[in-house]
Amino acid sequence: MELLDALTTTRAIRRYAQEPIPEHDLNRILFAATRAPSGSNRQPCRFVVLRSESTAPSAVRARQILGEAFRSMWAAKEAGDGYRSGTGTDPASPKSRMAATMRHFVDHIEFAPAIIFPCYQRWREPDPSEGASIYPACQNLLLAARDLGYGGVMTVWHRPVETALRTALHMPDDVVIAATIPLGRPLGRHGTVRRRPLAEVVFEDRWKHTATWAADPPGTRVTAGRPA
Amino acid sequence: MELLDALTTTRAIRRYAQEPIPEHDLNRILFAATRAPSGSNRQPCRFVVLRSESTAPSAVRARQILGEAFRSMWAAKEAGDGYRSGTGTDPASPKSRMAATMRHFVDHIEFAPAIIFPCYQRWREPDPSEGASIYPACQNLLLAARDLGYGGVMTVWHRPVETALRTALHMPDDVVIAATIPLGRPLGRHGTVRRRPLAEVVFEDRWKHTATWAADPPGTRVTAGRPA
Numbered sequence: 001m002e003l004l005d006a007l008t009t010t011r012a013i014r015r016y017a018q019e020p021i022p023e024h025d026l027n028r029i030l031f032a033a034t035r036a037p038s039g040s041n042r043q044p045c046r047f048v049v050l051r052s053e054s055t056a057p058s059a060v061r062a063r064q065i066l067g068e069a070f071r072s073m074w075a076a077k078e079a080g081d082g083y084r085s086g087t088g089t090d091p092a093s094p095k096s097r098m099a100a101t102m103r104h105f106v107d108h109i110e111f112a113p114a115i116i117f118p119c120y121q122r123w124r125e126p127d128p129s130e131g132a133s134i135y136p137a138c139q140n141l142l143l144a145a146r147d148l149g150y151g152g153v154m155t156v157w158h159r160p161v162e163t164a165l166r167t168a169l170h171m172p173d174d175v176v177i178a179a180t181i182p183l184g185r186p187l188g189r190h191g192t193v194r195r196r197p198l199a200e201v202v203f204e205d206r207w208k209h210t211a212t213w214a215a216d217p218p219g220t221r222v223t224a225g226r227p228a
Numbered sequence: 229m230e231l232l233d234a235l236t237t238t239r240a241i242r243r244y245a246q247e248p249i250p251e252h253d254l255n256r257i258l259f260a261a262t263r264a265p266s267g268s269n270r271q272p273c274r275f276v277v278l279r280s281e282s283t284a285p286s287a288v289r290a291r292q293i294l295g296e297a298f299r300s301m302w303a304a305k306e307a308g309d310g311y312r313s314g315t316g317t318d319p320a321s322p323k324s325r326m327a328a329t330m331r332h333f334v335d336h337i338e339f340a341p342a343i344i345f346p347c348y349q350r351w352r353e354p355d356p357s358e359g360a361s362i363y364p365a366c367q368n369l370l371l372a373a374r375d376l377g378y379g380g381v382m383t384v385w386h387r388p389v390e391t392a393l394r395t396a397l398h399m400p401d402d403v404v405i406a407a408t409i410p411l412g413r414p415l416g417r418h419g420t421v422r423r424r425p426l427a428e429v430v431f432e433d434r435w436k437h438t439a440t441w442a443a444d445p446p447g448t449r450v451t452a453g454r455p456a
């Protein structure tokens with residue numbers, strides 16, 4: 001598909017058809033991911049792929065750990081973020097629909113056709129900028145998947161169980177699981193990508209100085225997002 | 229251009245024609261950047277854009293700070309990483325050509341047609357995973373630029389002077405400059421993206437367990453990269 005279309009319309013997909021991803025497609029997705037840049041081309045990224053058809057004990061165990069963790073995370077978030085109060089009591093509200101999607105997501109995460117763990121082989125002290133050498137690859141991965149008809153979402157909800165996952169997957173201690181990305185053929189329709197108005201986030205010359213050219217194209221759907 | 233082609237062939241561009249980037253193109257590039265995902269769609273990214281035609285004191289000052297910093301960084305790296313010894317003494321060697329590109333890059337960084345600072349509005353303690361909400365946008369930005377005929381590179385060489393830059397750009401203390409991305413029309417030809425062999429970085433079921441389908445397409449050029 002056209003690059004700019006893909007960049008502007010790829011969104012999180014959390015419901016997948018129960019259909020394995022052929023090796024040929026996984027190959028193309030991972031190849032695209034690994035072409036992303038990294039600092040000094042050091043290439044500290046590694047990818048551990050779990051496919052739904054695998055019966056390897058390590059993969060089965062990792063999926064199980066992930067399922068339990070995701071359901072706990074969602075239970076806490078659902079209660080803490082008021083998904084069951086206010087408009088959350090109206091089943092037709094955006095909040096309720098989001099909650100239904102999330103419930104389906106955490107209840108089925110074990111069965112995602114592929115679960116990919118992008119990992120970071122650390123070579124110096126932990127630092128917020130280290131993500132510059134791994135998350136571009138994650139974005140390439142999601143975009144390549146889109147091109148081949150798949151969808152996914154990047155999450156860090158594995159973090160509370162990262163140590164257990166590392167043990168299950170036989171990973172050394174200096175390797176960080178930077179994200180969890182489930183992938184599959186999307187079920188249902190894609191919604192629209194909604195973001196803050198461009199003028200709120202793009203400045204020229206200095207902080208908060210609006211760039212006159214930073215306007216959304218007509219018809220762009222916006223959302224305030226959460227307070228940052 | 230085709231999405232998969234862009235994902236697999238976009239590489240760092242460090243030499244730019246002295247040609248301003250029209251507002252219309254900057255708009256499309258930044259729009260694409262801001263469509264990237266972020267955790268809970270919180271959208272903590274902001275972008276400060278410096279255009280070569282701007283005479284705003286904040287922009288002029290920030291470019292100056294950046295130029296000095298990049299030249300210091302390169303001087304240290306050139307000496308420390310042996311760019312002047314071994315094959316570095318042969319002007320035709322890859323090492324020498326890389327050094328020449330880097331020297332040109334740091335000597336001209338002030339004059340890049342656009343310099344973009346993707347910033348992260350922090351809302352919790354610094355954490356290596358926060359990059360998951362900003363570096364996908366940086367990759368979208370570089371890919372969109374490519375589509376429109378521009379090239380750039382993501383670097384974190386501004387970090388030693390981040391405080392000075394923050395002051396010059398009137399930025400509050402809770403905003404992190406996550407990267408520096410110069411952009412412009414590429415001078416000279418694009419080289420090939422070279423990465424480690426896919427089988428070295430993609431595993432199945434568990435750490436270091438080779439995925440049989442993780443093979444590079446015929447003709448792929450590989451590099452060991454640095455030790456990770």
